[in-house]
Amino acid sequence: MHDGGRPVLEVQGLKTVFRVRGGEIHAVNNVSFDLKPGELLGVVGESGSGKSVTMMSLLGLLPSPPAEVRDGKVLLDGQDLLKADEDTLRDVRGGKVGFIFQDPMTSLNPVFTVGYQIMEPLRKHMGMDKKAAKARAVELLELVGIPSAEQRLSDYPHQFSGGMRQRVMIAIALSCDPKVLIADEPTTALDVTIQAQIIELMKELRQKLGMAVIWITHDLGVIAGIADRVMVMYGGQVVEHAPVRELFGNPQHPYTKALLKTVPSVRGERVRRLTIIEGQPPILGAPPSSCPFRDRCASAVEECARRNPSRTAIGKGHDVACVLVEQKEAAHA
């Protein structure tokens, strides 16, 4: 589906810090990735690993203070968004880049009709008049599978079910033909049967519209089904990155390996005892000078305490940030 051509989005060395009472939280630390036209990049990681902060940093959506994007480049079609002014960013958000957040109830404004909320960006970004915007809104609601779309334009968000609201959010995100869609846990608040509907819908829409998608989730199952490539985050960093089959079939980072073993399955073999990862994820008050996974890592060696490993390429499109992997690669070279 993706042509492996020039990336639409390139993120380099992104660093985001929150200033809080008594210090700083280094939420995103040196994150780099790119996104090719039409591909779906999955982002997994546990709560607090920096998934949302990364994506919000890209679009200048974090309140500052307390947030500060301290370093990095975010190139959208070659233009650095971190250097862009607020007007440009406002154009990008909901224009070239659509986004969907986890909780559709808080992301839709309860006091405006759904129709208004779909038409607003169309008029703003695409300069449509009222009639054209309305026609497009109906088209979009039909596209995401909302029955009697025209009548429903005058309904308010609370008149829709959770799954329907998420469809509306998708319709809004798609309204201006974005090149990139960022979906932050778009199905986490939904029931599995509704999640299955939304995932099916997203697959169809990607076929039809060919946009690139970043899909954030903590659910490895969802990732396995939809992603082309996967980026695993831990402690504000990318610890492993690989094509989806490679990541599941040949995980190399101790965190990825352990994570894949902690989740039971409804179809595969049933294990008697779940593998666990001891301890808690870290909250980083400073850029880590050692591997952030060290305290919980079953394979840790002395060197892991001495430095924070950087991402090492180990195969086509597969890289890992782990001292052991670095050592193994060095031994091969």
Place this chain on the structure above:
Amino acid sequence: MLDAAPSKKPLVEVRNLKMHFPIYAGLLRRRVGEVKAVDGVSFDVYEGETLGLVGESGCGKSTCGRALLRLYEVTDGSITIDGVDIATLSNSDLREKRPTMQMVFQDPQASLNPRMTVQAIIQEPLDEHTTLSTKEKQQKVYELMDAVGLNRRFAGRYPHAFSGGQRQRIGIARALALNPKFIVCDEPIAALDVSIQAQVVNLLEDLQEQFGLTYLFISHDLSMVRHIATRVAVMYLGKIVELAPREALYASPLHPYTEALLSAVPEPDPSLEAKVERIILQGDVPSPANPPKGCNFCTRCPKVMPICREVEPQTREVRPGHFAACHLHEITSQPAGKTAAQEANERQHGE
């Protein structure tokens, strides 16, 4: 109605349990209807087993769990726990019975009093229900903290100083304080991170073995339920549509809702995932204030028949220990004579 293997002894017997909540509306707050959150469910929980209760949000799982512990006044039906009918017990008798049944909640943050220390939180049930000395209570709290893997040194700290997983351990320690036999775990891992969920599930398994506990494990996470449960009940819109031993349910579900539900679960393995035949249900769950006529699931069922829109299917033991409430199985499991289902079907087809 739903008892299977005779060798096993039920600790909890639920019969035709109904929990309806009134809906009031208008200026005079007149009663205009009711939400049938739980509408006639029957099941047993055997001593020492984990009965998984699964279903989607709003299907009545939590209400069912809470009603079992008489956290509500039930609308109808009976709940027998360890030989005593909880549903009709007087308040003072209920108080005496309380220690044997406990609950672990979904949100460890909200269920712990932020102004109490861990010591005080775990000790509270001991204060209320026992005559232990201060020293004995202290000792008991330490033992409980050991049992759930909390460091004794943290006894004087407040809940906010703990992570989600640790808070859930505090909640579990508290639930264990009075040596209960039966614990309702209501989505105990839903608010936790993937890597922490496994920690808590393993802990619950260890404690079950150590103390001979019986669990009702309420969850929407079908993979985790497959891991922890002995038997599994599936709820849809206030009713149990299927109940079976774990492997029977996951390997050969009988009810079309169970089939769809299981097929919807994503598989954390791309090669398996590519082979999953997904049944995509259309539409949303109807409101429990206005459930459809006939079978609850008839508005979304991919295998719906005319009779389903007319007659409510009865729960039947289709295979030993495997119960389903579905006309598809009503017909095949009743060879003798015409069933109500067949008759209604014939009526529908104008015979």
